[in-house]
Amino acid sequence: xxxxxxxxxxxxxxAWNKKDxxxxxxxxxxxxxxxxxxxxxxxxxxxxxxxxxxxxxxAQFALNEDFSTYPRVLDNDLILLKKEKVDxxxxxxxxxxYPDEIKKNINIGELDRxxxxxxxxxxxxxxLQAVTRLFEIISPNYAIxxxxxxxxxxxxxxxxxxxxxxxxxxxxxxxxxxMSTRNLYLTHKERQIAPKxxxxxxxxxxxKIDKNQAIQLLEKYFRIDYLExxxxxxxxxxxxxSGRIIILVAVFLGKNRLIDNIILGDEKCLLLLKKLKLT
Ligand code: PAF
Numbered sequence: 001x002x003x004x005x006x007x008x009x010x011x012x013x014x015a016w017n018k019k020d021x022x023x024x025x026x027x028x029x030x031x032x033x034x035x036x037x038x039x040x041x042x043x044x045x046x047x048x049x050x051x052x053x054x055x056x057x058x059a060q061f062a063l064n065e066d067f068s069t070y071p072r073v074l075d076n077d078l079i080l081l082k083k084e085k086v087d088x089x090x091x092x093x094x095x096x097x098y099p100d101e102i103k104k105n106i107n108i109g110e111l112d113r114x115x116x117x118x119x120x121x122x123x124x125x126x127x128l129q130a131v132t133r134l135f136e137i138i139s140p141n142y143a144i145x146x147x148x149x150x151x152x153x154x155x156x157x158x159x160x161x162x163x164x165x166x167x168x169x170x171x172x173x174x175x176x177x178x179m180s181t182r183n184l185y186l187t188h189k190e191r192q193i194a195p196k197x198x199x200x201x202x203x204x205x206x207x208k209i210d211k212n213q214a215i216q217l218l219e220k221y222f223r224i225d226y227l228e229x230x231x232x233x234x235x236x237x238x239x240x241x242s243g244r245i246i247i248l249v250a251v252f253l254g255k256n257r258l259i260d261n262i263i264l265g266d267e268k269c270l271l272l273l274k275k276l277k278l279t
Contacts, residue, residue, distance in 0.1 A: 002078060002089040006096050006137055012088060013138065021048040025140035025163075027131055030054040031071035031181035032080050035171040039144040040084050042168050046142045052081055053090040053134055059102045060126030071181055090138070097133045102126075108155055111235060115151050115248060116259065119225055124155050131156055135163050144168055148178050150248060150261050154235055170260070172198070178260045190253050196221045197260050201247050204229075205262045207271050222251035222258075229272070232263050238273065245272055 003009045016023060024047035026039045036052075043050045054077060061067035074091065081089050106125045111117075117124060135143065143163050145153045148170045157165045171179045175195040186194055197218070204214040211229060218224050230236060232244035245268075248261040264272060 001087070002091060004091045004093065006092065009088075009090055009137065016049055022142070023047055023049045023051060023138070023140045024142040024144060024166075025134065025138055026050065026052045026144050027134055028052060028054055029056045029070065029181070030077050031073055031184075032077045033171075033179050033181060035146055035148070035179035037080065037084055038171045039146060039168050040081075040086060042166060043142065043144045046144075046164075046166060047140075049087040051088045051090055051138060051140065052086050053092065053138075055092050055097060055130060055134075057097070057126055057130040058094065059098070059129050060123050062120065062122050066182075066185075071184060090134075092134075092137075096137070097130055103129060108158075111151065111155050111158065114235060115226055115228060116250060117151070119250070119257075124152065127152055128155060128159055132159060135161065139163075142166055146170065147261070147263070148180070148259065150232075150246065151235065176202075178258075180258075182256065185256050187254065190256065193221050194253060194258060197249060197251060197258055201227075201249050201260060201262055205247055205264055205268060207268065207275070210275075218249070218251060222253050225250035225252060225257065242273065 003012065024043035026036065026043050028036050040050055040052065054074065056067070056070050056072060058067055078089060104125070106128060108124055108128065112124050140163055143160070144166045145156060145168065147153060147167050153167050173179060176198040177183065177195045178198065200214050200217045203209045204211065211227065215224065215227055218227065227249045229238065229245060229247050231238050231242040232246035238245055245264045246261055250257060250259045
């Protein structure tokens with residue numbers, strides 16, 4: 001069932017509510033791929049009813065970014081969602097998500113001064129406005145977000161109020177490139193190069209190379225935006241108390257910007273902490 005009208009949506013939601021059915025929301029901008037479908041599978045495990053929203057959110061694009069060309073393939077998305085037996089697809093209009101105005105200044109704090117925020121300062125303010133409005137309209141019990149957009153995940157976790165946020169593992173192509181709707185923009189040559197990103201951070205995660213060597217290798221193929229090794233729980237510098245560690249990377253390849261990350265398992269985490277003399 002595809003609903004774009006918030007009043008019709010409320011009717012369905014209140015009927016589900018009366019039956020005490022648990023709901024899970026998978027927010028998307030469409031252009032769905034296997035990564036999105038994996039979020040839906042996880043949503044099903046947590047809930048009785050799964051809602052997928054499709055909204056290309058203007059507030060998370062800067063003027064020089066790809067808002068006008070972002071893949072809008074609703075018919076194809078709806079076919080995929082039908083196959084997945086999603087209970088409800090919500091396709092709101094800009095007025096539903098921004099009934100008042102798009103706010104330019106929301107103070108997210110520390111988490112919005114690092115990593116992607118440095119090159120895309122508008123981005124998380126935009127994401128947060130759309131996501132919190134979707135939460136307000138739908139009031140889901142759960143919402144599922146991919147670990148690929150790790151900084152987004154951490155920011156949403158902080159502002160989720162009553163919605164329980166579930167994080168989902170990164171889904172990769174056969175050659176380990178992390179799936180993304182924007183991978184469609186890569187030229188044939190760029191697509192051949194792109195998997196190097198994961199290969200290099202994987203070597204780093206295995207302790208086979210150090211951060212400087214990883215930077216040197218990345219520079220052979222990409223223009224680096226950042227490569228950081230941080231505490232996975234709060235995205236701060238690693239400390240004695242860090243339980244989990246994450247390697248996060250963003251690079252430019254031609255006109256494209258690729259991001260990826262790896263969370264280190266316990267053993268590797270210890271190894272790295274030892275190397276950094278933090279244990
Ligand atoms: O990750 C995305 O696709 C978007 O940032 C989201 C969460 C749907 C908000 O527009």
